[in-house]
Amino acid sequence: MSWWNNQAALELFPLLLEGFRITLLATLLGSLLALTLGLVFAFIDRTAPEYIRRPLGWVLQFIRFTPPIAQLFFAYYVIRPNLGIGVDALTVGIVVLGVHYATYNAEIYRAGIEGVPKGQWEAVTALSLPQGRAWFGVILPQAIRRVLPSLGNNVIILFKEVPVLSAIAVTEMVRVGKEYTSDHFAFYIEAFTIAGLIYLVASYPTSLLMRKLEVRLGN
Amino acid sequence: MATDTTAAQVETDTQALGPVVNFDKVVKRYGELTVLDELDFSVKPGERVTLIGPSGSGKTTILRLLMTLEKVTDGVIWVEGEPLSHMRDSGGELVPANEAYLRQMRKRIGMVFQQFNLFPNMNVLRNITEAPVHVLGLSKDEAAVRARELLELVGLSDKENAHPSKLSGGQQQRVAIARALAMRPDILLLDEVTSALDPELVADVQNVLRDIASSTDITMLIVTHEMHFARDVSQRVLMFDKGKIIEEGTPERLFSEPREERTQKFLRAVLEGR
Ligand SMILES: Nc1ncnc2c1ncn2[C@@H]1O[C@H](COP(=O)(O)OP(=O)(O)OP(=O)(O)O)[C@@H](O)[C@H]1O
Ligand SMILES: [Mg+2]
Numbered sequence: 001m002s003w004w005n006n007q008a009a010l011e012l013f014p015l016l017l018e019g020f021r022i023t024l025l026a027t028l029l030g031s032l033l034a035l036t037l038g039l040v041f042a043f044i045d046r047t048a049p050e051y052i053r054r055p056l057g058w059v060l061q062f063i064r065f066t067p068p069i070a071q072l073f074f075a076y077y078v079i080r081p082n083l084g085i086g087v088d089a090l091t092v093g094i095v096v097l098g099v100h101y102a103t104y105n106a107e108i109y110r111a112g113i114e115g116v117p118k119g120q121w122e123a124v125t126a127l128s129l130p131q132g133r134a135w136f137g138v139i140l141p142q143a144i145r146r147v148l149p150s151l152g153n154n155v156i157i158l159f160k161e162v163p164v165l166s167a168i169a170v171t172e173m174v175r176v177g178k179e180y181t182s183d184h185f186a187f188y189i190e191a192f193t194i195a196g197l198i199y200l201v202a203s204y205p206t207s208l209l210m211r212k213l214e215v216r217l218g219n
Numbered sequence: 220m221a222t223d224t225t226a227a228q229v230e231t232d233t234q235a236l237g238p239v240v241n242f243d244k245v246v247k248r249y250g251e252l253t254v255l256d257e258l259d260f261s262v263k264p265g266e267r268v269t270l271i272g273p274s275g276s277g278k279t280t281i282l283r284l285l286m287t288l289e290k291v292t293d294g295v296i297w298v299e300g301e302p303l304s305h306m307r308d309s310g311g312e313l314v315p316a317n318e319a320y321l322r323q324m325r326k327r328i329g330m331v332f333q334q335f336n337l338f339p340n341m342n343v344l345r346n347i348t349e350a351p352v353h354v355l356g357l358s359k360d361e362a363a364v365r366a367r368e369l370l371e372l373v374g375l376s377d378k379e380n381a382h383p384s385k386l387s388g389g390q391q392q393r394v395a396i397a398r399a400l401a402m403r404p405d406i407l408l409l410d411e412v413t414s415a416l417d418p419e420l421v422a423d424v425q426n427v428l429r430d431i432a433s434s435t436d437i438t439m440l441i442v443t444h445e446m447h448f449a450r451d452v453s454q455r456v457l458m459f460d461k462g463k464i465i466e467e468g469t470p471e472r473l474f475s476e477p478r479e480e481r482t483q484k485f486l487r488a489v490l491e492g493r
Contacts, residue, residue: 119336126286126330127350127402128322137349141340 008187012180012194019176020198026094026172027159033098034158035151038105043135045110060103069164072096076168093165101158108150112143149214156206173198237300239264239406239438240285245294245304247280247462254280255462257294262406265436269449269470272459273485278442280462282408285440286330287321298327299405326354329404333411335391337383337398343370344379347398354402362401369397373427389420393427400431406438407431413445421445428452444489446474458482 041060045053063071075096080087116139124134144151166175177191238261247255254277262268270278283289284296287303295313296304305313306320316324338346347369348362357365370376373393383391392412399407409428413421425448432439432452443449449456450470458466458473458481466479477483 117336119332119334120338122286122288122330122332123336123338125288125325126328126332127398128326128354129350130322130353133349133353137353138338138340145340 003189005187005190008184009190009194012177012187012191015176015180016173016191016194016198019171019173020202022090022170023159023162023172024202026090026097026162026165026170027155029094030097030101030158030162031155033094034101034105034154037098037102039109039140041102041106042109042113045106046113060106063100064103068096068100068161069167071100072164072168089165089168089170093162093168093170097158097161097165101154104154105151108147108154109143112147113139115146116142145217148217149210152210152213156203156210159203238262238297239266239299240440241297242281243295243297245284245296246292247277247284247289248292253462255284258462258464260457260464262438262440265438266455267432267439267441267453269441269443269453269456270459271442271444271449271456271485271489273488276459277462278459279410282330282410282440282442285406286328286408287316287325290315298324326402327405328408329399329402329406330408330410331392331395331399331412333415335383335388335395335415337391337395339383341383342379343375343381343383343386343394346383346394347401350398351401365401366397369400370394372400372430373397374423387420388416389423392416392424396424396427396431400437404437406440409439409441409443411442411444413443413448425451444492446470446486446489450474458485460485 041056044056048056072093076089076092080092120138120142121134124138129138162172163174165172166178169175171179173195177195181188181191240262242258242260244257244259245255246253246257258277258281270281272278280289284291284304285298291304294304295302301324302313302316303321303324304316306316308314338349341349344363344366347366348357348359351357351362351365352359367376367379370379373396375390375393375397378386378390378394383394386394392415396412412428413424416424425445428448429451431437439452441449441453453470456468456470456473457464458477458479460481466473466477466482473482474486477486
């Protein structure tokens with residue numbers, strides 16, 4: 001088996017796993033940010049006056065229509081040096097991905113909120129429920145339930161977008177593989193086969209879980 | 220002699236209280252369409268009034284204006300002697316009510332909808348306790364006690380943990396009635412509350428409302444096409460056409476000897492239709 005080097009594979013596996021830990025961390029924190037910030041954006045869009053909603057809409061549109069890698073370079077090379085405090089590349093990456101996907105999630109939340117029947121708002125008014133209870137007790141639970149599959153889907157898309165962080169030297173899994181192979185001028189098959197398998201092992205159960213969720217929410 | 224004085228006293232007190240609901244030249248327009256044109260009518264404390272009339276005559280609009288789900292185009296709605304559609308500015312002038320004012324005023328009014336509108340993300344008990352806890356400031360336990368009393372009243376004591384989607388339409392509507400009553404409103408608005416129900420479920424809901432009508436002094440405005448029901452619970456029927464009251468009277472009189480031709484036609488159509 002000359003095309004496959006067991007020695008290299010054994011050496012790569014723990015390195016790639018360590019890289020995958022970073023990938024997962026970025027996915028988790030990035031998605032958390034994307035989910036909460038997206039909700040905040042959607043909420044502002046529904047409740048704030050026009051002079052706030054309009055410029056916010058432009059900014060979100062702009063972020064949505066520019067590539068994450070451009071935003072990443074901008075954040076890393078333009079914003080970060082001006083922050084004064086030392087922010088590491090991983091943090092910059094998490095924030096950029098989080099904000100980028102927040103703009104998509106905002107649209108999803110918006111659709112979810114609009115999908116809540118008008119009668120629910122009328123019941124809320126007829127019971128004199130305060131705005132806070134109306135949103136958090138009645139409207140958002142129903143809205144989020146409707147769009148949970150779409151939000152979950154964005155978590156998976158963000159997960160697959162994490163290798164873009166290698167551009168600012170975050171040592172997520174793909175970057176680890178790339179560094180190892182360029183150091184040795186070899187073992188491409190080993191590195192990216194193992195990396196691919198790790199992705200698969202992580203993605204497959206997630207997608208099963210998502211399908212289950214969709215079926216459960218469907219009825 | 221003494222009893223006479225007391226009776227007279229009661230009479231003046233009631234008059235001093237005045238109407239619970241008073242529409243004063245209320246106009247409601249949607250764009251070009253005038254739904255209500257300078258509508259005047261009032262409802263006495265504890266009175267049950269049924270609103271009838273052909274589709275589009277403005278019955279729902281009247282209830283929605285009272286529930287502050289819609290704003291008047293012109294005129295003033297008064298509730299218990301205080302303006303509802305308007306509030307007084309610092310100079311005492313009537314200006315359109317703002318949200319904070321409406322929030323205070325609408326607590327006196329409850330509404331039951333044709334489509335129930337229960338909260339699907341809460342069980343039956345939570346549906347009923349939500350507003351008493353978060354609006355009236357009752358403790359969870361106090362609200363639960365109140366809710367259980369009401370569930371007994373509507374015959375659903377065994378359903379407090381059920382999910383609304385697991386209930387029949389009639390059961391859902393009875394929960395919605397309990398939910399509205401849990402706020403102890405002075406005025407209850409009922410908009411065709413049985414017309415979305417399968418025929419065999421109508422009687423249960425109507426019986427619950429009959430009980431409430433006879434055991435409380437809550438003022439009710441009822442939109443219904445069920446003439447028997449209207450006769451049982453209401454003292455007065457208002458017949459609407461094109462946003463105007465064209466005839467009014469006791470249900471006995473109005474249903475058996477309608478004077479206006481349009482009322483006769485409408486009643487005939489309802490009898491044939493159902
Ligand atoms: N939001 C709205 N926008 C525009 N027109 C409306 C709106 N709501 C009601 N209308 C119109 O106002 C008129 C009165 O409607 P309303 O619902 O009060 O009638 P109704 O007497 O309750 O009729 P029904 O017996 O069919 O329930 C109708 O012509 C209706 O189309
Ligand atoms: Mg109607």
